[in-house]
Amino acid sequence: MSSLDALRTLLDPSAIVTDPEAMAPHLTDWRGKHRGEAFALLRPRSVEEVSAILRWASATRTPIVPQGGNTGLSGGATPDASGDAVVLSLTRLNRIRAIDIEGDTLTAEAGCILADIQQAAAANDRLFPLSLGSEGSCQIGGVVATNAGGINVIRYGTVRDLVLGLEYVRADGAVIHGLKPLRKDNAGYALQELVIGSEGTLAVVTAATFRLFPRPRVGATALCGLDSPSAALKLLSMLKQFAGERISSFELMCDGEMGLTLDFVPGTILPLERRHAWYVFIELGDGAPNSPIGEVLTETLASALEQDVLQDAAIAQSEAQARAIWHLRFAVAEANRRAGPIVSHNTSVAVADVPAFISAIEAMAAEHLPNARTLFVGHVGDGNIHVVLRLPKETPAEQLADIGHAVNAQVFAITRDFGGSITAEHGIGRNLTGTLTLHAQPEALALMRAVKQAFDPLGILNPGAVLAKR
Amino acid sequence: MSSLDALRTLLDPSAIVTDPEAMAPHLTDWRGKHRGEAFALLRPRSVEEVSAILRWASATRTPIVPQGGNTGLSGGATPDASGDAVVLSLTRLNRIRAIDIEGDTLTAEAGCILADIQQAAAANDRLFPLSLGSEGSCQIGGVVATNAGGINVIRYGTVRDLVLGLEYVRADGAVIHGLKPLRKDNAGYALQELVIGSEGTLAVVTAATFRLFPRPRVGATALCGLDSPSAALKLLSMLKQFAGERISSFELMCDGEMGLTLDFVPGTILPLERRHAWYVFIELGDGAPNSPIGEVLTETLASALEQDVLQDAAIAQSEAQARAIWHLRFAVAEANRRAGPIVSHNTSVAVADVPAFISAIEAMAAEHLPNARTLFVGHVGDGNIHVVLRLPKETPAEQLADIGHAVNAQVFAITRDFGGSITAEHGIGRNLTGTLTLHAQPEALALMRAVKQAFDPLGILNPGAVLAKR
Numbered sequence: 032m033s034s035l036d037a038l039r040t041l042l043d044p045s046a047i048v049t050d051p052e053a054m055a056p057h058l059t060d061w062r063g064k065h066r067g068e069a070f071a072l073l074r075p076r077s078v079e080e081v082s083a084i085l086r087w088a089s090a091t092r093t094p095i096v097p098q099g100g101n102t103g104l105s106g107g108a109t110p111d112a113s114g115d116a117v118v119l120s121l122t123r124l125n126r127i128r129a130i131d132i133e134g135d136t137l138t139a140e141a142g143c144i145l146a147d148i149q150q151a152a153a154a155n156d157r158l159f160p161l162s163l164g165s166e167g168s169c170q171i172g173g174v175v176a177t178n179a180g181g182i183n184v185i186r187y188g189t190v191r192d193l194v195l196g197l198e199y200v201r202a203d204g205a206v207i208h209g210l211k212p213l214r215k216d217n218a219g220y221a222l223q224e225l226v227i228g229s230e231g232t233l234a235v236v237t238a239a240t241f242r243l244f245p246r247p248r249v250g251a252t253a254l255c256g257l258d259s260p261s262a263a264l265k266l267l268s269m270l271k272q273f274a275g276e277r278i279s280s281f282e283l284m285c286d287g288e289m290g291l292t293l294d295f296v297p298g299t300i301l302p303l304e305r306r307h308a309w310y311v312f313i314e315l316g317d318g319a320p321n322s323p324i325g326e327v328l329t330e331t332l333a334s335a336l337e338q339d340v341l342q343d344a345a346i347a348q349s350e351a352q353a354r355a356i357w358h359l360r361f362a363v364a365e366a367n368r369r370a371g372p373i374v375s376h377n378t379s380v381a382v383a384d385v386p387a388f389i390s391a392i393e394a395m396a397a398e399h400l401p402n403a404r405t406l407f408v409g410h411v412g413d414g415n416i417h418v419v420l421r422l423p424k425e426t427p428a429e430q431l432a433d434i435g436h437a438v439n440a441q442v443f444a445i446t447r448d449f450g451g452s453i454t455a456e457h458g459i460g461r462n463l464t465g466t467l468t469l470h471a472q473p474e475a476l477a478l479m480r481a482v483k484q485a486f487d488p489l490g491i492l493n494p495g496a497v498l499a500k501r
Numbered sequence: 502m503s504s505l506d507a508l509r510t511l512l513d514p515s516a517i518v519t520d521p522e523a524m525a526p527h528l529t530d531w532r533g534k535h536r537g538e539a540f541a542l543l544r545p546r547s548v549e550e551v552s553a554i555l556r557w558a559s560a561t562r563t564p565i566v567p568q569g570g571n572t573g574l575s576g577g578a579t580p581d582a583s584g585d586a587v588v589l590s591l592t593r594l595n596r597i598r599a600i601d602i603e604g605d606t607l608t609a610e611a612g613c614i615l616a617d618i619q620q621a622a623a624a625n626d627r628l629f630p631l632s633l634g635s636e637g638s639c640q641i642g643g644v645v646a647t648n649a650g651g652i653n654v655i656r657y658g659t660v661r662d663l664v665l666g667l668e669y670v671r672a673d674g675a676v677i678h679g680l681k682p683l684r685k686d687n688a689g690y691a692l693q694e695l696v697i698g699s700e701g702t703l704a705v706v707t708a709a710t711f712r713l714f715p716r717p718r719v720g721a722t723a724l725c726g727l728d729s730p731s732a733a734l735k736l737l738s739m740l741k742q743f744a745g746e747r748i749s750s751f752e753l754m755c756d757g758e759m760g761l762t763l764d765f766v767p768g769t770i771l772p773l774e775r776r777h778a779w780y781v782f783i784e785l786g787d788g789a790p791n792s793p794i795g796e797v798l799t800e801t802l803a804s805a806l807e808q809d810v811l812q813d814a815a816i817a818q819s820e821a822q823a824r825a826i827w828h829l830r831f832a833v834a835e836a837n838r839r840a841g842p843i844v845s846h847n848t849s850v851a852v853a854d855v856p857a858f859i860s861a862i863e864a865m866a867a868e869h870l871p872n873a874r875t876l877f878v879g880h881v882g883d884g885n886i887h888v889v890l891r892l893p894k895e896t897p898a899e900q901l902a903d904i905g906h907a908v909n910a911q912v913f914a915i916t917r918d919f920g921g922s923i924t925a926e927h928g929i930g931r932n933l934t935g936t937l938t939l940h941a942q943p944e945a946l947a948l949m950r951a952v953k954q955a956f957d958p959l960g961i962l963n964p965g966a967v968l969a970k971r
Contacts, residue, residue, distance in 0.1 A: 133734065133853035134884070180685050189685060191694070192662060205944040212851040214883035215650050215659060216922035217698050219929060219937055219967060220949045224661070224694030228687050245745040264603065275715040275788020276746070318745020319797065327789065381682040383603035413684035414604070452686035459689060467689055474675040478956065479690045485951035497689060 034091040035071055041083040046123075048072040057098060057118045058110065062368055065106040065461065068114035069096065076123045078198065078206055078237045084119060085235065085491075086204035094494050095119050097231035099141060099173025102165035104377070105460025107177065107230040107496045116494075121172045124237055127151050128210075135243040136195060136212040141172025141236050148241075157243035158318075160187035160279075164361045172236045178228030180456030182280040182314075182360070185412035187244065189456065190227065196240035197223040202487040210240045225482065230458050231493040233486040247279070247316030251328040252353035255335075256307030256343040260386040263311050263411055265340045267382075270313070273331050277324055280314035281412030282360055283385075288367075288406040288419065289359070295369040296362035300355065302345040311341075311411070312360050363408050372422040374435045378446040379415040379455030391445045392418050399441060400434075415455040418442055443470060464499035504561040505541055511553040516593075518542040527568060527588045528580065531635075532838055535576040535931065538584035539566065546593045548668065548676055548707045554589060555705065555961075556674035564964050565589050567701035569611060569643025572635035574847070575930025577647065577700040577966045586964075591642045594707055597621055598680075605713040606665060606682040611642025611706050618711075627713035628788075630657035630749070634831045642706045648698030650926030652750040652784075652830070655882035657714065659926065660697065666710035667693040672957040680710045695952065700928050701963040703956040715788030717749070721798040722784050722823035725805075726777030726813040731856040733781050733881055735810045740783070743801050747794055750784035751882030752830055753855075758837075758876040758889065759829070765839040766832035770825065772815040781811075781881070782830050833878050842892040844905045848916040849885040849925030861915045862888050869911060870904075885925040888912055913940060934969035 039047060048054055054072045059065060075081045088095050094116035098108040110116040125142035132155055139148055145166040152159035161174060163181030173179075175197070180189045187193065196211035209223050226234050257263055263283050270278055286308050293299050317324045325346075332344045347353035367373050380388045389407055396405040402423045409416040420438055422431070443453050443466055459467050468476065476498075483490075483498055494500065509517060518524055524542045529535060545551045558565050564586035568578040580586040595612035602625055609618055615636040622629035631644060633651030643649075645667070650659045657663065666681035679693050696704050727733055733753050740748055756778050763769050787794045795816075802814045817823035837843050850858045859877055866875040872893045879886040890908055892901070913923050913936055929937050938946065946968075953960075953968055964970065 131851065131853060133738065134851045136851070178687050178691075180687075184684055188662070191691070192658070201944060201948070207945050207948070208942060209945070211920060211922070212884075213849050213922050213925070214654060215849045215880075215885045215925035217648050217926055217928045218922050218924050218933075219941055219946070220703070220952055221648075221661070221694055221698050222945060222948055222952070224691055224697075225952075227694075228691050233690070245741060248745075268603065271715060271788075273789060275718075275792075277789065318741075319743060319747065322745075379683050379685045381601065381604045381606070382684075383601060410685075414682075415685045450681060452681070452683050452688050454688050455683070455685035456687055458687045463688075471689055472678060474671060475677050475679070475692060476689070478671070478677070478692055481955035482690055482692070482695075482952065485955045486948065 034093060038087050041087060042080055043076065046074050046076065046080060048074060057101065057120060060106060060109050061102055062104070065109040067110035067112055069110045069116050069118045070114055071117045072120060073117050074120045074123050078124070078200065081200050081235055081237055082204045082206050085200050085202060088491050089203050089489055092489060092491060093117060094491055096493055097121065097176065097235050099170035100144065100165065100168045102169040103173065103177060103460060104457045105454070105462040107458055107460030107493070109461065111495055119235065121170065121237070128238060130155055131212055132157070134212050136240055137243055138210055138238060138240040139171050140238045141170060143171045145169050145171060145174060152243050153246065156246055158246045159241065160244055161190060161193060164364045171239060175227055175236045175239050176229065176231050177458045180410070180415065182282055182410060184410060185281055186276065186279045191224065193241045194223065194227055194239050195242055197226060197236060198238040199226050199234040199236045201234055202489060202492050210238060212240055228458065230460060230496050232483060232497045233492065245318030247318055248320045249317045249322045249324050250353070251315040251325045252347040252356050253313045253328060253332060254302055254345045254356045255311040255313065255332065255341045256303050257309045257311060257341045259309060260389050260411070262340050263309060264383070264386065266311060266335050267412060269335055269340065270331055273327050274315050274324065277315045277317050278412065279316045280312060282312040282409065283411035283416065284310045284312070284360065284408045285406055287404050288363060288408045291370045292359055292362045292366040295366040299359050299362055302352070302356065303343050307342055312356065367419060370421060371424050372426050372431055374420045374422065374438045376418040376442050377454050377457040378418060378442065378451050379413070380446065380449040380451035382411070382414045384449050385411055385414060385416055388445070388449050388451070389416065392442065395441050395445060396420060400438065439466065459497045461496055464495070464497065468499050504563060508554070508557050511557060512550055513546065516544050516546065516550060518544060527571065527590060530576055530579050531572055532574070535579040537580035537582055539580045539586050539588045540584055541587045542590060543587050544590045544593050548594070548670065551670050551705055551707055552674045552676050555670050555672060558961050559673050559959055562959060562961060563587060564961055566963055567591065567646065567705050569640035570614065570635065570638045572639040573643065573647060573930060574927045575924070575932040577928055577930030577963070579931065581965055589705065591640065591707070598708065600625055601682055602627070604682050606710055607713055608680055608708060608710040609641050610708045611640060613641045615639050615641060615644060622713050623716065626716055628716040629711065630714055631660060631663060634834045641709060645697055645706045645709050646699065646701050647928045650880070650885065652752060652880065654880060655751055656746065656749045661694065663711045664693065664697055664709050665712055667696060667706060668708040669696050669704040669706045671704055672959060672962050680708060682710055698928065700930060700966050702953060702967045703962065717786030717788055718790045719792045719794045720784065720786045720823070721795045722817040722826050723798060723802060724772055724815045724826045725781040725783065725802065725811045726773050727779045727781060727811045729779060729856065730859050730881070732810050733779060734853070734856065736781060736805050737882060739805055739810065740801055743797050744785050744794070747785045747787050748882065749786045750782060752782040752879065753881035753886065754780045754830065754878045755876055757874055758833060758878045761836040761840045762829055762832045765836040769829055769832055772822070772826065773813050777812055782826060837889060840891060841894045842896050842901055844890045844892070844908045846888040846912050847924050847927040848888060848912065848921050849883070850916065850919040850921035852881070852884045854919050855881055855884060855886055858915070858919050858921070859886065862912065865911050865915060866890060870908065909936065929967045931966055934965065934967065938969050
């Protein structure tokens with residue numbers, strides 16, 4: 032009996048897919064940067080089936096590659112080329128198990144789409160604040176496994192800050208029943224914190240209990256044109272002074288990236304009279320009714336205009352205008368995908384260091400990649416600026432990998448000089464395992480390996496992700 | 502050469518204390534519930550000395566009991582009776598290393614007093630939101646090691662939510678340099694999250710980088726008299742509706758506990774006309790100037806009075822009145838300490854379950870401990886209600902332990918029925934290791950033991966805390 036036959040005795044037939052066409056979308060990431068092989072795609076419908084799969088995988092030493100909406104940017108959900116692994120899709124675990132309005136919590140299974148969770152919270156007059164470009168297709172299990180960030184981190188934190196409890200399956204199939212709606216629980220080690228962000232290498236997340244927040248009853252959205260990143264930081268500081276903790280998003284984009292977005296993504300329009308060197312996207316929100324948040328934004332921007340901190344600003348006068356402004360920001364990933372050969376990064380540095388970091392990257396690029404265009408877009412409010420190097424269209428495909436490696440080494444070295452992170456929110460995946468080995472403190476890396484051994488002694492959970500194979 | 506002699510070659514003489522009188526305060530907890538022995542008290546002045554101590558401890562297999570302000574409530578910082586251990590006091594590592602106003606971060610060493618950190622933040626027009634009864638003497642390393650909570654968790658979270666980066670020393674003496682002012686960093690496993698709340702059993706915390714927040718420019722404080730815990734939840738719900746995320750604290754206290762506080766702690770005055778069955782303490786704060794937060798509170802309380810949700814309310818008209826109200830809340834620990842024999846708990850349940858949980862505890866106490874008084878005080882806004890059973894004064898001292906065990910078993914069983922936590926914010930320490938063994942899922946406990954093994958293979962770090970000795 033082949034190992035797959037053994038699995039057939041444990042699972043519903045619909046849970047086992049071997050048809051190459053049906054498997055194909057699961058063997059590559061959405062940017063088409065990674066391709067792998069698997070001898071089956073498993074689509075369990077329940078936690079019990081996930082448990083059965085992991086017991087089987089442990090018994091047969093079968094590598095498991097957990098996969099959610101497959102929107103990751105680091106190759107963490109794509110199997111390697113060997114074909115030894117199975118892809119474990121959590122898509123069919125897609126129930127919202129509970130919403131507690133009084134306690135402001137929501138419990139959802141791994142396969143739930145992020146946008147559906149946002150809507151379920153909104154339907155109950157609450158906010159689920161996680162928001163990112165792929166929210167229409169990424170899944171809750173994936174955002175937990177990668178500790179996703181997005182545009183509201185400045186106010187609400189990353190996924191880690193939103194998770195109260197976690198249900199996950201250990202490598203040996205044991206289900207850890209850690210769902211809980213508790214804001215405080217210090218009963219033993221914070222195992223779930225370790226599982227969050229471990230990219231499917233320590234356990235398979237099957238459900239999570241999240242915090243909900245007061246839904247902003249009043250909001251204000253603006254797009255500003257500025258001369259420089261340091262002007263953006265000045266504006267942030269002014270806004271903090273007057274809007275306090277009401278700043279939900281504060282995003283920065285350079286004009287080169289704005290150009291790509293306007294050129295490559297249909298339906299994008301710049302609501303300013305002319306182009307500027309830099310743009311800031313602002314979202315304020317207030318859970319209290321009758322909040323003068325709109326006036327606060329108008330007055331702060333007027334004052335910033337007067338002081339020459341910004342050059343122009345468009346304040347949304349309707350929901351539709353607000354959506355149009357944010358569409359410009361969210362379209363970036365799509366624009367970059369269509370724009371041709373790029374090398375992109377997901378570094379973060381201290382907020383105050385952002386302008387100097389950008390200058391250092393520009394200087395490096397001017398010296399080493401004179402034909403590339405250096406683009407910046409990201410979450411300046413939390414120091415996480417995506418560096419995007421757009422290579423000339425005529426760059427030979429076979430040179431891309433080498434150029435990428437060379438550029439990455441430079442960008443990561445600069446990041447390290449600033450005491451930053453090589454991967455602020457996209458995780459390590461399979462892309463950056465070598466970089467982690469190079470940049471992490473060896474003693475910390477040894478602890479990570481010891482933790483991996485503690486959770487997954489047989490090494491069947493997403494091998495080759497996060498920690499390089501040895 | 503004795504092992505202490507070996508240590509003398511590594512440390513400044515002032516770092517090694519063996520005088521019994523000087524050691525005594527470090528061998529018991531502040532409530533006097535735990536007493537232990539140690540063959541030395543070590544008081545390093547630097548991270549390098551901490552590292553040297555741990556290298557020595559590893560070489561000599563000496564158990565290390567890390568200690569901060571020694572204000573813990575679970576016996577986690579008191580050595581056992583064997584005298585085999587040394588107490589490692591972090592008190593002299595007490596520098597604030599950096600404050601970054603633009604990035605809203607503060608980096609402090611383990612021995613810094615919490616109140617000093619609050620003041621340093623305030624002096625820079627920022628808020629460090631952690632606030633708890635022992636803030637005048639507890640130390641930053643201890644609050645990180647125990648993931649402390651306190652009265653502002655409803656808004657700002659526990660210590661875990663405040664820590665951005667951590668410097669800690671491994672059992673073998675290796676210093677993990679994880680201080681960073683980054684809001685986002687997904688480069689590998691979240692080791693620091695595991696160290697937070699591990700009560701000195703996985704590593705010794707030497708410094709942390711914390712988030713700072715906008716300092717409330719407008720605040721409002723009130724004490725309310727109510728009839729029941731469910732009225733308190735109704736009030737919370739009304740307040741959420743109008744004050745949104747501006748609720749910094751929402752605390753509940755029963756009249757029995759209020760009576761103890763008024764009786765036993767000098768300088769406490771009830772600012773209401775008469776006593777009530779229950780009290781709620783409210784603190785609102787707003788980082789934006791000109792916020793109508795005071796009016797919001799007045800109007801919400803007036804509306805609650807009208808709807809008979811509350812019976813009376815005192816709104817502070819000055820800083821001094823606000824401090825007097827909060828003095829009533831903070832004096833509870835002192836009142837309980839002076840009031841005679843008590844058995845206290847630190848459970849949490851879902852917020853909506855608080856009234857039913859209180860009723861269940863009262864019913865249990867009426868049946869099993871008819872002579873005890875059942876008191877409740879705590880953070881109803883986050884579901885963390887301290888159950889305090891006050892035993893008759895004449896209870897023979899030698900019976901206290903047995904009564905305590907019996908009561909605890911009942912309280913924990915009820916907590917488990919509600920899906921709550923046996924220790925919301927006080928940790929496991931040495932008090933609750935048996936309870937953790939009993940109540941934790943065995944597969945989760947096994948993971949905790951594997952993690953302990955990964956971090957501390959020789960078992961020298963605070964042995965007997967968190968995980969029961971086997």
